[in-house]
Amino acid sequence: MSRRRKGRDVHGVLLLDKPAGYSSSQAVQKVRWLYQARKAGHTGSLDPFATGMLPICLGEASKTAAFMLEASKTYLARAALGQSTTTGDIEGEIDEQLPVPPLGLDEIRAALARFEGTIEQIPPMYSALKHEGQPLYRLARAGKEVPREPRSVTIHAIEVVDWETPVLTFRVTCSKGTYIRTLAEDIARTLGSCAHLGELRRLNVEPFRESDMIGLDEVAALAEAGRQDEALQPPDAGLADWPVVALEGLAEERFGHGNPVDGVSAPPGLVRVYGSGGLLGLGEVTADKLLKAKRLMNIAR
The missing domain is CATH 3.30.2350.10 (Pseudouridine synthase)
Incomplete structure (x- = not known):
């Protein structure tokens, strides 16, 4: 036991x-x-x-x-151009230095605009992704580098916040799996230099x-x-965009025991399920209006 x-x-x-x-x-x-x-x-x-x-x-x-x-996420990033590091941020050692060309705001905005939409990123070695069962960061610390497949990510919006040579501050809203360190490095290459992140702040996680x-x-x-x-926010606060299905009586009891409930008046898809005492759990409504339990909440009411 x-x-x-x-x-x-x-x-x-x-x-x-x-x-x-x-x-x-x-x-x-x-x-x-x-x-x-x-x-x-x-x-x-x-x-x-x-x-x-x-x-x-x-x-x-x-x-x-x-x-x-x-969920999509928004970050405020400060990239120091002219120096790249082994980790892509301030925690690594400098491994490359390049001059920073004279750059105007219009030129920088145009460069950033090229990254909007779906792009391909090669994950950094200093990441938690695994290669043959080993985290990449562990291999990197051992001085090893292995091939990494590019991954598609989406940049929903990106804008210049400030530019004071050689520090570029930008705000970006992106999909999950986006490496801001890699994005900063790629932006710097587009501008004819290299870079590493000096600061990174996550402003929000939707919603x-x-x-x-x-x-x-x-x-x-x-x-x-x-x-x-x-x-504290409510337990289901991160799923605020999910529809709510309210149950009572026998239907509430059936769902609370993990059994399907038919005749639900909600569009097909994932839903939050409430009963007489509050949140019962998370479910999924099928095309034929059958509510199936996906997660049951054991919250004392």
């Missing part, structure tokens, strides 16, 4: 403004400790040097995390707003006062 993990049953999404110097895993463990939560996880990692929005799912909210990985983020110090202060739950 497995031992029940110690901790508090708390359910919700914390939109942490991750500070620099923390890995995503370290940030999750810090938040879990502050909440004394039984379970916690994040929906998409940020590099230790990066700051900004890291959605952390506590308790039953973790059952929504897999569905949130597809969340930048203004909803909260820092670790603020969470700690709330925890000291026993009010940390006030900072």
Whole structure:
């Protein structure tokens, strides 16, 4: 018989403004400790040097995390042109230096516009992708480089925020799987130089707003006062664009036991399912109006 993990049953999404110097895993463990939560996880990692929005799912909210990985993200990036590094950011060693040509804003805007839409990126060696079971970053630290297949990503929008030679600040909204370090390097090559990221901040993860983020110090202060739950979004907050199906009576009972419910008046697709006591879980409606359970929420009501 497995031992029940110690901790508090708390359910919700914390939109942490991750500070620099923390890995995503370290940030999750810090938040879990502050909440004394039984379970916690994040929906998409940020590099230790990066700051900004890291959605952390506590308790039953973790059952929504897999569905949130597809969300588009917006970043504010500062790229230092003229020097590239082994990691593509400030944590690596300089491995190339090139002059930075005289550049005007119109020229830079035109270069950035070339990256809008679907593009191909070669993942960096310093990434968590695996090659024959080994994370690429582990191979890179051992001085090895292996071929990587290009991957398609989508740049929804990209714009210049500031240009003070040699630092280019830009804002980008992109699909999941986009490497901003690689994007900065590719932009620099288009401009006739090289680059590395000096700063990276994730401004938002759809559908969340930048203004909803909260820092670790603020969470700690709330925890000291026993009010940390006030900072949580609802467990299904990251799926706000999903339709809601409301059940009652026998239909609610059937769904709560994982059984399908027929005659549902909702369009085919993924839905959030509510009952008399709140969120029951996540489901999928078929073309013939059958609601099938995909995730059941064990939230005390």
